[in-house]
Amino acid sequence: MSTCPWHAGHWQRLEARRARGALPHALLLCGPAGLGKRAFLQRFVRGLLCERAQDGEACGQCRACQLLQAGTHPDLVTLGYGMRKDGAQRTEIVIDQVRELSARLAMASQFGGWQVVVIDPADAMNAAAANALLKTLEEPTPQTLLALLADAPWRLPQTIRSRCQRIDFVLPAHDEALAWLRAQGVEAAEAALEAAGGNPGLARAWAEQGALARRQAVRKDLAALAAGRGEATEVARRWLDGEPEQCLWFAAQAVADEVRARAAGTPAPLASTLDDEALAGWYAFANRTRDAVRGPLRGDLLLLELLAGWR
Structure with missing residues (x-):
């Protein structure tokens, strides 16, 4: 479960949509690195795929949860930089990766429920990959959720952004961030928060480093x-x-x-x-x-x- 208090509002709104069966087919989670948007999405996806979730929280014990923990759940697909044919890591997400994703989504869910795709970082898609993804966004398959994560959403084409339900993670109030840092046991929390420009996740990492x-x-x-x-x-x-x-x-x-x-x-x-x-x-x-x-x-x-x- 997320321990970031600034996630509460986003969580309540997203859970309310899930509870009434009104989830969007595509989410765009964006904002500065360090605010926990990836942990937020992981928490939500685990609850969505769990077989015995309660109030959106995964049980952690069912078969789906065990597969998620092992990173082998067949209905969760993660798209990242990937590797080139020469074994080097790519510096962008390319069209071939998106085409493979589209072919994967054409198949039915193996567990008979949701299929979830996480694209991270979505702002690393090159122009051809973004254009290829556009067709998938325009013609979503039932019970499929595409979740895009972006630290720099302005790098995504407007055509992509406009077809996603956007969740913006913004810097919390100073007092809230400071209280969270102190609760995490961060020494010199005030100085760390100032150094990180008010970003509590970044402040904690930098203090530790x-x-x-x-x-x-x-x-x-x-x-x-x-x-x-x-x-x-x-x-x-x-x-x-x-x-x-x-x-x-x-x-x-x-x-x-x-x-x-x-x-x-x-x-x-x-x-x-x-x-x-x-x-x-x-x-x-x-x-x-x-x-x-x-x-x-x-x-x-x-x-x-x-x-x-x-x-």
């Missing part, structure tokens, strides 16, 4: 470079060897704090010599670089260019 120390190190690096100390090449190397996307997140966050401090007339923590317009440009550049380091370009050169602009 020691990311708060990395956040402080990034701020020290930026302050040192602003004061003319340290070398941009050395900072770039450390960030690249650590978690470059996380370092860039913390760097952008630190610059946002710098801007707020200036606006409030309080001492700026980084003591940057850049003017307000240049700070805003560097902030945007840091976020673009965070996206770019996921791609094929050399991370060290990307970071070095960014840090050279900070100096």
Whole structure:
């Protein structure tokens, strides 16, 4: 059972639809990573396929539950990146995978109940795969549920989004998130939540991974470079060897704090010599670089260019 209090409203609405036999044929669960949408869907699917579910909750004991636990339930199909013919993992979901899925859905449910398809991450479908899925969404088979999971739903075509019942997972209220973190035993919960931008799931993961120390190190690096100390090449190397996307997140966050401090007339923590317009440009550049380091370009050169602009 989910322990995230911000799931309660979504759960009640979805369960009410299930109870009156009005489930949509397609769901789109979306929102930032860390809010538990995958755990939410797993909980719902287990209850939907369970043979003795009560109020939507799986019993955990029946044959269906045992097969789900083993990952071998014949009426649950999961579509992800998959593997290429050369054994390497794909970086997108391709049309052949969707065609295989359509052929699978043409067959009847083996347990005589629901067939469930989980596509995760749905926003990794390329254009051809998304177009192929569109036909399945337009002509759903009875008692078939397609569940799409997306951290970045805007990458999905509007034609896909418009044919799904959307469930948006948004950041909970600060007090609710903080109470949950403390209940999970997270130390320095307030600092972790601030570092994660108010995302409690991300805050818990980062606290467990020691990311708060990395956040402080990034701020020290930026302050040192602003004061003319340290070398941009050395900072770039450390960030690249650590978690470059996380370092860039913390760097952008630190610059946002710098801007707020200036606006409030309080001492700026980084003591940057850049003017307000240049700070805003560097902030945007840091976020673009965070996206770019996921791609094929050399991370060290990307970071070095960014840090050279900070100096």
